[in-house]
Amino acid sequence: MAWTPDQIPDQAGRTAVVTGANGGIGFHTAALLAAHGAHVVLACRNLEKAHAAADSIRSSHPESKVSVEQLDLASLCSVADFADRFTATHKTLDILVNNAGVMIPPYTKTSDGFELQFATNHLGHFALTGQLMTLLLSTPNSRVVNVSSLAHRRGRMRFDNLNSERRYKPWIAYGQSKLANLLFTYELDRRLRAQAASLTATAAHPGFAATNITSQSAWMTKATPFFGQKADMGAWPTVRAATAPEAVGGSYWGPRWFFQLWGSPKRVGSSRASHDMAQATELWARSEALTGVQFLSSGG
Secondary structure, eight states: OOOOGGGOOOOTTOEEEEETTTSHHHHHHHHHHHHTTOEEEEEESOHHHHHHHHHHHHHHOTTOEEEEEEOOTTOHHHHHHHHHHHHHHOSOOOEEEEOOOOOSOSOOBOTTSOBHHHIIIIIHHHHHHHHTHHHHHHSTTOEEEEEOOGGGGGOOOOTTSTTOOSOOOHHHHHHHHHHHHHHHHHHHHHHHHHTTOSOEEEEEOOOSEEOGGGGGOHHHHHHHHHHOEEHHHHTHHHHHHHHOTTOOTTOEEEEEETTTTEEEEEEOOOOSGGGOHHHHHHHHHHHHHHHOOOOSOTTO
16 A cells, blocks of 8 residues: 555654755654654755745644754854754653755855855755764664665765865756765664664655755756645655654665656665665765764774
8 A cells, every 4th residue: 555644653752853954855754743743844945935834834733843943054163053952851852853955056165165055955954863873872763764865876975076176066966966865865874783783874865856956956846846845745754764663774765656756655666776784874974074073983
């Protein structure tokens, strides 16, 4: 039977953080989790949009528990500040959805000196996960969900040019960041299993969903009416990865129909490159060095 949100287990008493929850996939992920009882923290860069999103969720689900916190994934200082505030005010964290992302912007360097897509889509979430790891590990049966993309199949890790300083091609950099999401997920899963943690790491992708993130691409904007699915359905794979009992560590979830472009979510495969353990280990080491955040050593 095809999965639908009706199958989401009761989330009452659970706490979830969803990054980039003010719009698109992140908003609908947060709304579904809140509708099923979770206290959802909308962790967003733009507070005005985040508060509007929270009001919209409350309007549709009056009993929902949502709150807003500022988080800019492109700034390691912002990530650290968020993690400090969250750990000071919460005793548990059941679900961390690393959703926020940017796609094919003009070449931009962050204040930390990183290319914007690699910084936001991967490094910020790596640092966030690491700085929330103690809380995640102390919460029974918690989950980390990394939101990747079909574009990971076009990605390759360019360890000699991670920040695209020598040559910047927006789609190549985007594909690298989305491949990094999966390499991180699978390596995180391996390290968690090595220490028999109850925390699990999963990943998901939305297929071709009609969201504002596609606005930088002329061809995607034109193709959306023909091939895109609504943003709310694009959130289903993420929510299944975050809540379903069958979403075991290291699993990857995406739409079931037409080359994973749309439809209800199922477990899907990812590229051979995403399972390269040597590259995953290298990415982890580089990410620790670049962010200054170290956690879950390979030794356990």
